[in-house]
Amino acid sequence: MNEKATSLVRSLTQSPSLPENRLKEIESSLVSIGGPAVPNLIGLLNRRKFPSCVRAAEILGRIGDPEAVPALTTALLHEDLGETAGKVLQQFGPTAVPRIIDLVHAAVTPGPNQKAPPKKYLFHALITLGAIRCNESALFLNSLLDDYITALPPGPFNTEKHQWPFRNIDFFLLLDSMVKQQDERAVPHIRRAMLAFDPQYTDHLVCRIAIGRIIKKMPDGFLPQEALDISFPASAMMSAFTGEDYDHEKEIEDTYGDLLRAVDGEEPEPLLIEDIINQYTSTFTIEYVYGNDTIEETLTVPRRRPFKNVFQFKIALHGTRPALWRRLLIPESFTFYDFHVAIQDAMNWLDYHLHHFEIPGAGSSPDSALHIECPWYEPFDRDDDWLLTTEVKLKDHFQRRKDRALYRYDYGDGWEIDILLEDILPKQKSVRYPSCLDGALAGPPEDCGGISGYRECIFNPRLIAFENPRSRFKKALS
Secondary structure, eight states: OHHHHHHHHHHHTTGGGSOHHHHHHHHHHHHHHOGGGHHHHHHHHHHTOTTHHHHHHHHHHHHTOGGGHHHHHHHTTSTTTHHHHHHHHHHHGGGGHHHHHHHHHHHHSOOTTOOOOOGGGGHHHHHHHHHSOSHHHHHHHHHHHHHHHHTOOSSOOOTTTSOOTTTTSOHHHHHHHHHHHTOGGGHHHHHHHHHTSOTTSHHHHHHHHHHHHHHTTOOOSOHHHHHHHHHSOHHHHHHHHHTOOOOHHHHHHHHHHHHHHHHTTOOOOOOOHHHHHHHHEEEEEEEEEETTEEEEEEEEEEOOOOOSEEEEEEEEETTOSSOOEEEEEEETTOBHHHHHHHHHHHTTOOOOSOEEEEEETOSSSTTSEEEEEOTTSOGGGSOTTOEETTTOBGGGTOOSTTOEEEEEEOTTTTEEEEEEEEEEEEOOTTOOSSEEEEEESOOOOTTSOHHHHHHHHHHSGGGOOOOOHHHHHHHHHO
């Protein structure tokens, strides 16, 4: 088996000249070999020859052998390989955290014969720590921020020239990693850091924004970029060209007002449900001819967001024999509300009723499920700790093949749909997403009475219009 693994890994070094289908065959073979292939793949990873070392990292992630964690952690410091290594380490989860912590410790306090890596090389280490939500990573980031602030020299200083142990830690990136943890224990640590800066400094304001994101359970955003935008706002430069007045305080209020009020203990005016939906979706009207009538239909579709990968889901309706199912391609950047809209279209439903998702094993205990709720609930009916489908991205909870969820729709008819993540695929330029690849049977009509009513529709075809599930996607997204 080792000889075969050695031969296959050697073939990977020729990846620029091999066709894609052959490379996929090699990758599948190495994954099936598993542990015996890991030492050879680590050797290829350590050679830093592109693109074969990138493929080696990805295959190590698919195998999932913890033996690969040390080599992948070292790869975080490589400028071109760090992003891939970080994504793979996220698949290992808390298992990878101690090694990454050791890496950051060594960067902050290098030994007598070691040279600390430049700030940019710790970028992926901090991002990866932020993405792996666990007690150990949260506590380490809190401690790292405390040490950072304690070691600050009095008065202004040049972070590049001053002999300061944290000169290779990006302050805003550290805050961003703490926000990604969404651990409220970070709030007092960030408040302490905030008080170390004059309120007129960008550092002070970004600390307040970070606290607001944790309080409001909003991990999205990238604080280093936002800090740059606050310091050098594009609208101010445009105003300088056009001669118009620029109000910096108004722009901060418009962009971050709700977050800053949450930090100060002030509750913002609640948004109307329509406003929340409009933040995340677009609507448009299509017309089609049905007999002698022209029918207008308003469709709701997710707003476009940049993404690199696509989730291949299989969704299946409970209680149907033969099975009613769909296979969907959904961008990783979609929120659960976007996914809800795609499921509605795939099932030929009209979004008349409430919905929610359940993530098994992600609740407060291993046996409980995390509920991601419909934003159409009235505010006084919601629990304080509810997550809303409009606020949570799919990639926050779907991270590896065979991850599952449950979608519930119309609590009267009681539709339940099992969701299975079959694969994570690279985005293809020639495909429009979301898309429905395949399926069986038409979706039940709205308000047909649940599974028993659907069965009546099957035996009485006049009650239901059977149509190809892909046709509705084509209408909605054309």
